[in-house]
Amino acid sequence: MNQQATNQTNQTNNKAIKIGVIGAGGRMGRMLIEAVQDNPQTTLSAAIERQGSSLVGADAGEVAAIGHLNVSIVDDLVSIIDDIDVLIDFSLPAATEQNMKICAQHNVAMVIGTTGFNEQQEAVLAEASKKIAIVYAGNYSTGVNLSLKLLGMAAKAFGTDADVEIIEAHHKHKIDAPSGTAYMMAEAVAAARGQNLKDVAVYGREGQTGARETGTIGIHAIRGGEIIGDHTVMFIADGEVVEITHRARARMTFAAGAVRATTWVIQQSAGQYNMQDVLGLND
Ligand SMILES: NC(=O)C1=CN([C@@H]2O[C@H](COP(=O)(O)OP(=O)(O)OC[C@H]3O[C@@H](n4cnc5c(N)ncnc54)[C@H](OP(=O)(O)O)[C@@H]3O)[C@@H](O)[C@H]2O)C=CC1
Numbered sequence: 165m166n167q168q169a170t171n172q173t174n175q176t177n178n179k180a181i182k183i184g185v186i187g188a189g190g191r192m193g194r195m196l197i198e199a200v201q202d203n204p205q206t207t208l209s210a211a212i213e214r215q216g217s218s219l220v221g222a223d224a225g226e227v228a229a230i231g232h233l234n235v236s237i238v239d240d241l242v243s244i245i246d247d248i249d250v251l252i253d254f255s256l257p258a259a260t261e262q263n264m265k266i267c268a269q270h271n272v273a274m275v276i277g278t279t280g281f282n283e284q285q286e287a288v289l290a291e292a293s294k295k296i297a298i299v300y301a302g303n304y305s306t307g308v309n310l311s312l313k314l315l316g317m318a319a320k321a322f323g324t325d326a327d328v329e330i331i332e333a334h335h336k337h338k339i340d341a342p343s344g345t346a347y348m349m350a351e352a353v354a355a356a357r358g359q360n361l362k363d364v365a366v367y368g369r370e371g372q373t374g375a376r377e378t379g380t381i382g383i384h385a386i387r388g389g390e391i392i393g394d395h396t397v398m399f400i401a402d403g404e405v406v407e408i409t410h411r412a413r414a415r416m417t418f419a420a421g422a423v424r425a426t427t428w429v430i431q432q433s434a435g436q437y438n439m440q441d442v443l444g445l446n447d
């Protein structure tokens with residue numbers, strides 16, 4: 165290997181990017197810790213849980229079942245903020261809201277996977293993005309982000325000749341509905357048809373609904389068992405139906421995508437980005 169190639173390999177394999185993981189004991193937090201350690205460019209420098217969590221003081225690697233990492237879980241982001249380059253946050257909207265403010269103050273980039281933001285939390289995201297680079301996505305899998313492009317194509321081709329219905333299914337522990345992914349899919353269809361999602365979304369149906377209005381987008385949420393995350397978008401036209409389906413088979417898919425996003429976001433200037441930007445699907 166020549167010197168230039170050696171330098172390049174060292175640059176990308178030296179685990180130089182220091183990562184903090186919020187919600188370290190959660191379903192995604194544990195996966196993220198493993199994914200950070202698996203990525204040749206990143207290393208876990210801090211792990212944070214909520215105040216009062218029984219996991220505070222425990223070793224993050226042991227909590228994630230990947231062996232001792234010598235990183236104790238703490239309950240205060242500010243206490244470790246100077247030790248990290250990027251914060252990954254898959255927790256709760258109210259927690260992420262505070263974390264965005266702290267990261268903006270301390271100039272630390274973020275990768276956010278938390279779903280279920282309200283309008284105020286979206287405003288905090290927009291404000292923080294003026295100071296730091298943030299990747300914010302309701303889904304970090306390559307397949308879902310590719311599907312968003314396919315949905316835009318289908319929506320453009322059919323226009324409002326096809327009725328669009330979105331069905332998502334998740335585990336019984338999920339606390340927000342519809343999923344962030346279902347919203348992104350609905351947004352992709354609405355944008356391709358020149359619509360504002362707020363004007364055309366119909367969430368579930370019950371009672372004397374009247375006939376279906378042309379151009380609306382139906383969105384339906386199923387909850388049960390341990391389903392990791394399934395999404396189907398139906399384009400129901402006269403004489404034919406197209407269905408675009410994505411099924412997540414492992415949470416590691418989301419975690420590895422989020423860690424990939426950390427290696428990208430660290431090179432960006434302040435702004436709000438999504439996983440399609442990371443994957444180069446918007447180029
Ligand atoms: N964008 C994507 O690709 C994906 C996004 N998600 C989203 O990620 C989020 C988390 O999902 P999941 O891991 O299943 O949920 P969990 O409930 O398993 O994990 C959330 C974790 O955050 C912790 N937490 C709560 N408040 C704070 C706080 N103030 N500071 C630090 N940690 C805190 C919780 O602690 P405790 O339990 O003790 O309260 C818990 O450990 C959800 O919004 C989900 O929709 C999930 C998968 C993929």
Ligand SMILES: O=C(O)C1=N[C@H](C(=O)O)C[C@H](O)C1
Nearest residue numbers: 279302303338343344345393
């Ligand atoms: O809560 C989950 O589990 C998931 N949440 C994300 C969402 O709301 O779309 C992504 C994935 O489907 C799993």
